[in-house]
Amino acid sequence: MDQARAALILGLLACGEPLEDAGPPVVDAGIPLAELPFATEVVDFSPGPGAGFGQVDYPEIVLGPPKGYGPQRGSTDVLSLGHGGSITLGFAPRVIIDGAGEDFLVFENPFWVGASSDNAFSELGSVEVSPDGDNWYQFECNSQQIPPDQCAGYTPTERFDSVQPLTPTRCGGDGFDLATLGLTEARFVRITDLSHSGGAPSAGFDLDAVGLIHYRE
Numbered sequence: 001m002d003q004a005r006a007a008l009i010l011g012l013l014a015c016g017e018p019l020e021d022a023g024p025p026v027v028d029a030g031i032p033l034a035e036l037p038f039a040t041e042v043v044d045f046s047p048g049p050g051a052g053f054g055q056v057d058y059p060e061i062v063l064g065p066p067k068g069y070g071p072q073r074g075s076t077d078v079l080s081l082g083h084g085g086s087i088t089l090g091f092a093p094r095v096i097i098d099g100a101g102e103d104f105l106v107f108e109n110p111f112w113v114g115a116s117s118d119n120a121f122s123e124l125g126s127v128e129v130s131p132d133g134d135n136w137y138q139f140e141c142n143s144q145q146i147p148p149d150q151c152a153g154y155t156p157t158e159r160f161d162s163v164q165p166l167t168p169t170r171c172g173g174d175g176f177d178l179a180t181l182g183l184t185e186a187r188f189v190r191i192t193d194l195s196h197s198g199g200a201p202s203a204g205f206d207l208d209a210v211g212l213i214h215y216r217e
Helices: 003-012
Strands: 041-046 086-090 095-097 104-107 125-130 159-164 174-176 188-193 209-212
Touching: 104 188
Parallel strands: none
Antiparallel strands: 041 086, 086 188, 104 174, 104 209, 125 188
């Protein structure tokens, strides 16, 4: 990929500050999904009871960039996993690699009730990674801690419409570091609902996207 195209992609995938009463975030593509550092395939989806929301647009709804609105409201561009449901994503042609700090971000649709960070509405999920699709390693989610440690689904997703790179500080989402598991790389990410909340067809963890911070082609 030439430098000009790489710079264009970086700009399209950046995050901005949430905008009050703004319309849907716009990530103008024109760029093939395989060139974006987000999930490119669903390897497996095992919905739990109460799943159904978002399935009309499955699998595209969980591939590519998220569509966040910041902490003021949750996105509806998501797939509900259902109670105890799980989904496994691949990132070909990319491989997640261990770098400085978090290596990938999981985006859900939590929001702050009454605009208060002390009153977050969230549906948590556990996260596993695999270097080969056979051996899996799980981040130990501590859902009792506030904010939860090593869990997905707590941090609001910001809007993707400015010129800053993909980072947890600017983009929101929950970050995960392969070094925590003693891994140097991973090819697959599996997310499993832990919240056991909500009624059909929108129960459980609502997946928006998974983005890569450190990776190789």
